[in-house]
Amino acid sequence: MxxxxxxxxxxxxxxxxxxxxxxxxxxxxxxxxxxxxxxxxxxxNDGARLLRQGARTGSVGLLLEDVADPFYSQLSRAVEEVVRAHGALLLTGSSAEDSERERALALGFCARRVDGLVVVPTSADHGYLAPEAAAGTALVCVDRPMPGLDVDTVLADNRAGAAIGTAHLLRQGHRRIGYLGDAPDIFTAAERLAGYRQAMADAGHPVDESWIAMGRPDPLEVRFVLARLLGGPEPVTALMCGNNRTTVAVLRELAGRQERPALVGFDDFELADLLAVPVTVVAQDPALMGRTAAELLFRRLHGEPAPAQHILVRTRLIPRGSGEIPP
Amino acid sequence: MxxxxxxxxxxxxxxxxxxxxxxxxxxxxxxxxxxxxxxxxxxxNDGARLLRQGARTGSVGLLLEDVADPFYSQLSRAVEEVVRAHGALLLTGSSAEDSERERALALGFCARRVDGLVVVPTSADHGYLAPEAAAGTALVCVDRPMPGLDVDTVLADNRAGAAIGTAHLLRQGHRRIGYLGDAPDIFTAAERLAGYRQAMADAGHPVDESWIAMGRPDPLEVRFVLARLLGGPEPVTALMCGNNRTTVAVLRELAGRQERPALVGFDDFELADLLAVPVTVVAQDPALMGRTAAELLFRRLHGEPAPAQHILVRTRLIPRGSGEIPP
DNA sequence: TGCGTCGGAGACAACGTTGTCGTCGATGGC
DNA sequence: GCCATCGACGACAACGTTGTCTCCGACGCA
The missing domain is CATH 1.10.260.40 (lambda repressor-like DNA-binding domains)
Known part of the structure; x- marks a missing residue:
């Protein structure tokens, strides 16, 4: 200049x-x-401009587990759309479920003075964000709540969704229903498992703990689990899968086996309707969740005071065939 | 302070x-x-720090068509990984194939003084980036070249890939092969169409122009095109699809029809192997492309002089069934 | 005691902007 | 002819840092 x-x-x-x-x-x-x-x-030089004006930087950070996961990439796109509509720029980071990495990214974003942060938090304590929040950085959680900090939060109704899916299988006459979920320290995984248990309890059917397998959706692990669930003297007749990656891993493994248990997946995925047996799912709405979270963020930035809001986004069952297979 | x-x-x-x-x-x-x-x-305040030091900002911009597209979301994740390994932060923007929007995002990133830009360029002229490049912003294109500016570029071997896919169908005995691609002003779409034509020409089989349909993968449009290609007196016996979204749209439409033409898709997609008829594809490697592009960017940032590099990433045919259906 | 040295710490300028205020010349009204 | 007014423009400080330089007191040594 x-x-x-x-x-x-x-x-x-x-x-x-x-x-x-x-x-x-x-x-x-x-x-x-x-x-x-x-x-x-x-x-x-916008850096100097912002420094001088002491104004907002017009940038927002998005922190999630993995941009390549379809659920998060749709959520991400929705957030981006809202951010763009407000004339801001978006910083993105994948935590890979590693809280240390998440922390480094979050603090990096804050050092760049983002106006706000949309976060899919890992399960670690997030107290370290309190000073940032106090300093005026808007904070919104999506998909999971943030341990150690009460902020605006947008969640799917995980528990009800898993219960609906499980109840659906019960209605088809299934009693021995396996549950495959993600690592239990992940909020959504725990909630959905709770939904499964609740539906079973509500229907008055006991759960055999050996039906439940929680862990990262590793193909080998899934193979092992399915062999156990389907191969024993009293095999399960149906499976409830706790997330899309688990569902896909299970489908891939089932393709190599004889058994055709009924199956309901949590979270919809592309082509679910075109598979040999179309897959019944409890669908979430990642775009709606992302949009809602981003809009909440900008409402904060525009000075809406109010206490932290907690929004629950409904899920819905989409019967396609795999969940209607009889025992 | x-x-x-x-x-x-x-x-x-x-x-x-x-x-x-x-x-x-x-x-x-x-x-x-x-x-x-x-x-x-x-x-x-990193803004002030950077201003004072006049150093790099430790941030990189990624500009692509749509983060929610699996191809780009995988590419995106790979870029992010490299960026993170270099201790930098990533700004992401979806152009939605709108060059004006792309331009606004790119200039926004530059105003924030990103060290470099990884871009999937739209087909518009990008001369406006010349001053940025001259000012030291590293620039790398991926998936498509950048019209109006000669910079480092990482491309899939679109032409050869489409030719291989088409030749595969020819080998199965198909002669009347339809081609459904994206809008022809998109570089990859044009290249792949050229590959199709080349394979047909090399095999000495004439192409009927009515077999070719280029345009955005809109469901209704696809329905119309397929009705024409498959319904006439001389229907095509095979289809070559120019990108994953077209492939999926075609599969969805085919599910509602009687005909089962052979089909080869360009670009792999999740669950392609689990469909009723597993889908033969010409697979790209989006993660490799993203990684390569990002690494190229950082090599530039670390002062590698050399003239602009043009890297071609190979594609490979994955036969799964749909491409091996006889005429 | 005098002098050099050294470690700890602060004053100050500068990075690239922008908000505030002042200057300067032209114009208009009386 | 004088003063008020106004439009165009520049000088300067400040935003939050950090690089450079200087200062000061303690310490060692002759």
Whole structure:
């Protein structure tokens, strides 16, 4: 900018005025300045601008587990759309379920002075974000609550959803229903398992603990679990899967086996309707969740005071075939 | 920082030294400063730091068509991984194939002084990025080249891939092969179509222009096209699909029809192997492309001079069934 | 005691902007 | 001809850091 001013033979402030389209510059001078700007390829340094103005940075951080997961990539896109509508930019980071990594990313975002953070929190304590929140960084959780900090939160109705899916299987006459979920320290995994238990209890059917397998959806692990659930003297006749990756891993493993247990997956996925046996799922709405979270964030940024809100997004059962297989 | 200095009764520079772990501060003083920092919840303002140091910002922009598309979300994740390994942060933006939006995002990123940009360019001219490139912003294109600017570029071997897929269908005895691709102003769409034509020409089989349909993968459009291709007096016996979204749209439409033409898709997708008829595809490697692009970017940032590189990533045919259906 | 040295610590400028205020010349009214 | 007014423009400080330089007191040594 200094260079532009020198080259155009005007004062620094005049260039600033031209760049920002402020009044008080003759058209003649403005033209000259613009010419020099184009010639020198000058671009305003937003960092300095923000520093000076002490204003918002017009940027938002998004922290989730894995952008490549379809659930999160849809959520991510929805957040991005809202952020863009507000003229802001989006920083994205995948925590890979590693709380240390998440922490580093979050603090990195904050050091860049993002206006707000949309977070899918890991299960670790997030007290370290309290100073940031206190300093005015808006904070919204989505998909999971944030341990150690009470902030705006958008969750799917995991418990009810898993209960609905399980009840659906019970209605088909299944009694021995296996449950495969993610690691139990993950909020959604625990909630959904609770939903399964609740549906079984409500129907008055006891749960054999050996039907339950919680852990990362590793193909080998899934193979082992399915062999156990389907291969014993009293095999389960139906499976409830706790998330889309588990569902897919199970489908892939089932393709290599004889048994065709009924199956309901939690979370919808592309092509579920086109599989050999179309897959019945409890669908979430990741786009709605992302949009809601982002809008909540901007409402905060626009000064909405109110206490922390907790929003529950409904899930819905989509029967497609796999969940209607009789025992 | 000023506040911390005042509260701790030390000079500004001393706080700076403590924050940055520089030498020249007695342990006693450092402890006191750290205590005040914790108490006040102070975080260094990286904007000011960067401004002062005139150094790199440690941030990279990623500009693609749509984060929610599995191809791009995998590419995105790979880029993120490399960026993280270099201790940088990632800004993401979806252009939605709108060059004006892309331009706004790119300039926004540059105003934030990203060190570099990884871009999946739209087909519009990108001359506006020349000043940025000249100013030292590293620039790498991935998936498509950038019209109007010669920069590092990572592309899939679209032409060869489409040719291989088409040749595969020809080998099964197909002669009337339909081609459904994306809008022809998209580089990859044009290249793949060219590959199809080339394979047909190499095999000495004429192409009827009515077999070719190029456009956005809209369900209704696909329905119309398939009705035409499969319903006429001389229906095509095989289909080559130019991208994953088209493939999925075609599969969905085919599910409601009687005909079972052979089908090869360009770009792999999850569950392709588990469909009623597993889908033969020409697979790309989005993660490899993203990783390569990001690594190229950081090599530039670390001062590798060399002229712009153009890297071609190979594709490979994965026969699964749908491409081996005879005429 | 005098002098050099050394470690700890602060003063100050500068990074690239922008808000505030002042200057300067032209214009208009009396 | 004089003063008030106004528009165009520049000087300067400040945003929150950090690099450089300087200062000060303690210490060792002759």
């Amino acid at each position: 200094k260079d532009v001013a020198a080259a155009a033979g005007v004062g620094l402030k005049t260039v600033s005025r031209v760049v920002n389209g402020e009044a008080g510059v003759s058209e003649e001078t403005a033209r000259r300045v613009r010419a020099v700007i184009d010639q020198l390829g000058f671009r305003r | 000023k506040d911390v200095a005042a509260a701790a009764g030390v000079g500004l520079k001393t706080v700076s030294r403590v924050v940055n772990g520089e030498a020249g501060v007695s342990e006693e003083t450092a402890r006191r400063v750290r205590a005040v920092i914790d108490q006040l919840g102070f975080r260094r």
